[in-house]
Amino acid sequence: MATQTVQPPLPPRMEARFSELLRGLSAADHKAHTLVGQARLPSWCRRPLFFFLGYIAKAEGRVSEQDINFAESLMSALKLSKRQRLKAIQNFQRGKISDTLPPLSGLTLRLSLGTRPSPALKVAFCLCHAAQLKGRPAKPRLYRCEDAIDQIGLPVTISEDIFESYAVRVWVVPHDIPAPPVNLEQACALFGATRRDSLADIKRTYRKKVSEHHPDKLAQRQLNLAERARAKEYLLVYQKAWELIRRHHKPG
Numbered sequence: 335m336a337t338q339t340v341q342p343p344l345p346p347r348m349e350a351r352f353s354e355l356l357r358g359l360s361a362a363d364h365k366a367h368t369l370v371g372q373a374r375l376p377s378w379c380r381r382p383l384f385f386f387l388g389y390i391a392k393a394e395g396r397v398s399e400q401d402i403n404f405a406e407s408l409m410s411a412l413k414l415s416k417r418q419r420l421k422a423i424q425n426f427q428r429g430k431i432s433d434t435l436p437p438l439s440g441l442t443l444r445l446s447l448g449t450r451p452s453p454a455l456k457v458a459f460c461l462c463h464a465a466q467l468k469g470r471p472a473k474p475r476l477y478r479c480e481d482a483i484d485q486i487g488l489p490v491t492i493s494e495d496i497f498e499s500y501a502v503r504v505w506v507v508p509h510d511i512p513a514p515p516v517n518l519e520q521a522c523a524l525f526g527a528t529r530r531d532s533l534a535d536i537k538r539t540y541r542k543k544v545s546e547h548h549p550d551k552l553a554q555r556q557l558n559l560a561e562r563a564r565a566k567e568y569l570l571v572y573q574k575a576w577e578l579i580r581r582h583h584k585p586g
Contacts, residue, residue, distance in 0.1 A: 348451040352492065355455055356499060364504045366463035367404065370456055371411030379453045382440050383460060384422045386482040388429025390464045393474040397430060400467040408460065440485035447487050454486045462496040470505050502563045511567045514574045518582050521575035533583040540576045544569060
């Protein structure tokens with residue numbers, strides 16, 4: 335019988351810093367270059383950072399304009415001089431032509447983890463941002479991102495948590511979530527009713543749908559952040575629909 339590999343928890347110091355950076359990413363509107371510009375990044379991190387960015391950018395065979403713009407945004411956020419920018423571009427180009435990652439490409443970041451986890455974590459945030467420049471990353475970009483994060487000594491759960499944050503705040507909301515109703519007919523339709531149905535009948539359907547998406551009930555199902563956010567969107571739509579219907583039936 336196959337068993338799943340359980341990733342060990344992050345060391346307390348790393349966990350605390352990672353949580354802090356996740357909050358910083360959200361405050362920076364999920365722009366990793368803004369986060370890095372605010373949190374700073376040691377100069378010795380630049381070489382592996384831009385090498386890995388080039389490696390991820392070439393995942394699907396062609397470097398996109400988004401990849402180039404993101405690399406430029408990082409150079410600006412890091413306030414690189416003209417000479418430093420040239421070195422960053424050279425490292426990006428080296429990453430582009432690499433079909434596999436050299437064994438020592440992330441060694442400096444890996445060695446720093448025990449005493450200074452922040453630099454490797456900040457680089458991981460940048461790599462995840464690069465992987466999702468076109469939205470939810472396709473497998474080639476995702477795998478290259480995970481390979482790079484592994485090279486710097488971090489577990490894959492780091493990238494999973496970062497991508498979860500993008501799924502909740504940045505990526506497109508699933509198309510099956512209905513639009514909030516703007517009139518009585520649309521509100522009733524969400525509950526399979528018409529304006530002629532009694533308020534009591536509609537209320538029973540409303541309560542059933544709210545129960546299906548209520549946070550207290552979902553907590554028992556161990557949903558991830560993206561799934562909980564989707565349920566919350568449904569709940570808000572149903573609540574708005576019910577308010578429209580209730581106001582219509584309110585005695586004059």
